[in-house]
Amino acid sequence: MRTHTVVVGGGQAGLAMSACLTERGIDHVVIERGRVANAWRTGRWDSFRLLSPNWMTRLPGYQYQGTDPDGFMATPELLSFFESYAAHIDAPVEELTRVLSVRQRDDEIFEVATDRGSYTADAVVVATGSTSRPFVPILASTLSRGVMQFTPTTYKRPAQLPHGTTLVVGASASGAQLASELRASGKEVVLAVGRHTRLPRRYRGADILTWLDRAGVFDDCASAVRDINAARRQPSLSLFGSTPPRDLDLNALQDQGVRVVGRLVAAQGRFLTFADDLQGNVDEAEARLSGVLDRVDLVADAAGAPRTPRPEAVRVPAPRTTLDVRRGRITSVVWATGFTTSYPWLHVPVLDERGEIRQRDGITEVSGLYTIGMRFQRVRKSNFIDGVGDDAQFLARHIAEHHHVCAAA
Secondary structure: OEOOEEEEOOOHHHHHHHHHHHHOOOOEEEEOOOOOOHHHHHOOOOOOEOOOOHHHOEEOOEEOOOOOOOOOOEHHHHHHHHHHHHHHOOOOEEOOOOEEEEEEOOOOOEEEEEEOEEEEEOEEEEOOOOOOEEOOOHHHHHEOOOOEEEOOOOOOOHHHOOOOEEEEEOOOHHHHHHHHHHHHOOOOEEEEOOOOEEOOOEEOOEEHHHHHHHOOHHHOEHHHOOOHHHHHOOOOEEOOOOOOOOOOOHHHHHHHOOEEEOOEEEEEEOEEEEOOOHHHHHHHHHHHHHHHHHHHHHHHHHOOOOOOOOOOOOOOOOOOOEEEOOOOOEEEEEEOOOEEOOOOOEOOOOEOOOOOEOOEOOEOOOOOEEEOOOOOOOEOOOOOOOOHHHHHHHHHHHHHHHOOOOOOO
């Protein structure tokens, strides 16, 4: 089958790309291995909610229209939003179709093979995002066999886990939320904390994301960042989407009874070893928090918002560097250690030493191959639901101008 552009992935990035290609009259197909927004369907726990308020749920030509703009969508409502959007833009999505390979011929035409047929195309947009699979460190294989292991995509609810203590590894958004949920269910929880980002849910009378949006933080350009690779590896925002809103920092978790330790660095059968770096990671997070709030204060002052106290400093417990799994009754581990990407089907020489696609502003060094939905792709919000639209407009324009497409708009 012949089409101009193949979009691989039918989540928010792929749908936004489809809308912008349609706007320019560019023939295309969106290939999705599951159903629309498959990653949101299969990779979230039961109580999951967006950490961004509903008013930030917007895609090209479409946005949240409900009665609770300051609330936080649960998965069923979010899936309904994406399904409605796909219908609204009449996206040509081929669901339940798996991409087997993407290759480029000598004439720069792409051949895209799927388990339901093949396409030839002038352009391919990789829209599988930056969180295609959970990252689990190698040391997971050295844990005692009696300890059950989960990731945020396999964990669904507290009842899944065996009796005993749960070790949650990672204190970014997912780790903090799961540690809180497990503790609230009555389980004993130990949280291994590495680098993390701390923000208050509300500050100076508004949601913190409202202030970050107004301050232009999400529009920071990748080209203006000194070390873009380091920026892309920054921990996700440790926020919690709840009504009423509440903070979910290390103080709140400790108040719940979660035991906090340093970064997990080794596991040999029964024995776990943690780095003595908790104070250092907390100090780093506090410094980043101060810098962000300094920037927010400039905007809040200009808006006449009332001054409110900054969050209390994090209480750091006495360091603990070893733990006996048996004595501590640890029966399960949740690896909230971030996500990674994987492109076993991409047979085009664009992957770096970490297996990530080399790109700038979503444009790769291979003519006709693009990415969308990557962390800090063009701006800080490039991987947000609220950020893929601008990138899709940019890439659709590039495709039209560089591949001799007569724009319809």
